[in-house]
Amino acid sequence: MNEEFITNGIKNDRFLKALTLVDQFESEMVREIRNVAEATAEQAPALFVDDPTPQKSVNLRRNSPPLGNMRMDTEMSRVNASGERLTWNLAIEWAQPEIHGHDEPSDQALSVVLYKIKDCPMEDYQRVKQATRQESRWDAIQFDDDVWNSDWGIFYIPVTNGPEITDGFQTLQEHFLEFGEQFGEPASTN
Structure with missing residues (x-):
């Protein structure tokens, strides 16, 4: 045991303050992601199931890519083949x-805000990626493979501070609202 390190963690409640900071950061980020997801579902109800309640998933402090993430999954009204x-x-x-x-x-x-469409046909992702590259208003959006080794690509924007996170999510929301109907096909029922 590194006694000096442990002593520093106990002194002035440093460890407890660090935990509080992590909890507060996570709560703020999850709230922001949920707000964007809910607002998007309200603006484009045809893209989502009848009750599109976002589901939270948080993975922090990993030793492999990604190092951590906070995300919301919102079920769409669209399906793959x-x-x-x-x-x-x-x-x-x-x-x-x-x-x-x-x-x-x-x-x-590297911190990024991103979206992906789970179970999306790769050709749909590639088509939206090409259309995105053709419009300069989407220049902030970058593309990559999903680090979770799925076959879906991601749309992402690097961020370094709070305002960039807000702006990045807004850009991704606008992008999804424009291209969401190009992923999959409508399901027979919502």
């Missing part, structure tokens, strides 16, 4: 920069 319902996944994620092709030297993780 196999009849599997698509899910809109909205998240903030931390990864080593090289995971997303950012090769510049950095002593910190």
Whole structure:
């Protein structure tokens, strides 16, 4: 046991303050993601099931990519060719920069806001990716493979502070509202 480290953690409640900070950060981020997901479902009800309550998933302090994430899954009214319902996944994620092709030297993780469509046909992702590249208003959006080794691609924006997170989620929301109908096909029932 590193007694000096343990003593510093106990002194002035540093460990407890750190836990409080983590809890507060997580609560704020989850609230922001949920608000964007709910607002999106309200603005485009035809893209979502009748009760599109976002479901939270938080994975922090990992040793493999990604290093951590907070996300909301919202069930869509659209399906793939196999009849599997698509899910809109909205998240903030931390990864080593090289995971997303950012090769510049950095002593910190790359933070990104992102969305992906779970169970989405890859050709739909590729088509939306191409259309996105053709419009300069989407220049902030980057593309990559999903680090969870799924076959879905992601739409993401690197962020470094609170205002960038807010702006990034707004841009991703607008992008999804424009292109959401291009993922999968309408389900026979909601």
